[in-house]
Amino acid sequence: MSQQQPPVRSTRRGPSRAHRPRAVAAAGALVLLPLVTACGGDDGDRGTGGGKAAPSVTAAPAAGVVAPAKVEVIAGLTGCKAKIRIDADELRQGLCRTKKADYVITTFPEERFKETWLEEARVYGGKYLVGPRWVVSVKPALMESFRAKLGGTIRELRGIGPEPGKQ
Template sequence: MYQQQAPVRSTRRGPSRAPRLRAVTAAGVLVVLPLVTACGGGDDAGGAGGGKAAPSVTAAPAAGVVAPAKVEVIAGLTGCKAKIRIDADELRQGLCHTKKADYLITTFPEEKFKETWLEEARVYGGKYLVGTRWVVSVKPALLESFRAKLGGTIMELRGIGPKPGGR
């Protein structure tokens, strides 16, 4: 007599989120790259950093407010209304356009997603204002004024490859 075998059940629940996280992170980094390269300063102080982040300023005690991890709130604190460019499970990113500068605000639902984003951004280098579950990419000249409004830490990520000007 013929017997049917019970279907094999997988204990895995849905597709892995890791490839999607990498894709969204890479997309976020590619969006930031033009702003960082256009706005980034080129001071060669510090030499070769080997790709490590170097916090250059600690959290602002005078800020009096720690910006929550929400694009619209951070944008309001900096004086703009953000246009949302990426709205994914792993991050949200808004573009602000003001007379002083264009800048990106990226927020994350969990700190681990921010750390992954920063790790990917190390390749490009630049300075960022980093808080709990958020990153602001703005001209280095404006970092201190943004830090006074938002708190956070100014981080310099050292890129890889040759420096502009062949040094």
């Protein structure tokens, strides 16, 4: 008679360290969903990267500098005091509320976390102002004025599903 061994049960709880950045990036993308859908707008011009982020503006700001990757500094440059919503190892995120707009500033300790976050945000589409280790989500009408203050590149991410008006 052969004896059957009981199935092996894992004692691990939660995502592994290797999966935490992706989980945090996905959570960050979900936090942005209401702002992206409210501020996304359709300018009629869509990215052509087949779903990949495609830069649409690459010029440096008038001041010739690019904002550092710190929520409070970026918020100050845009004229607000950010309310920190997420303070994790992989990202920090602050919400700014001004008379002109509400917007989100997300910073990352490493460039790879920013790229993971952008890849996850691709599902929602929209335009983002992207700099070294930071992303600002603001309505498209203010994107150029923010780029002049902060630097960075405007990236349009194509969402999933059919494009509006082309069904």
